[in-house]
Amino acid sequence: MAKDIKSAISRSTETLVGDALGAVSLMVILFVGLSLPVLV
Numbered sequence: 195m196a197k198d199i200k201s202a203i204s205r206s207t208e209t210l211v212g213d214a215l216g217a218v219s220l221m222v223i224l225f226v227g228l229s230l231p232v233l234v
Contacts, residue, residue, distance in 0.1 A: 203210065
């Protein structure tokens, strides 16, 4: 199982970076959206 995970990571490094950036941007949008009512 560990071999499968390592091979999947090595094959799709560029997509993992894009997915990580997408996840971070969604978290930022969520945080800003939840903080917005406090600021208004």
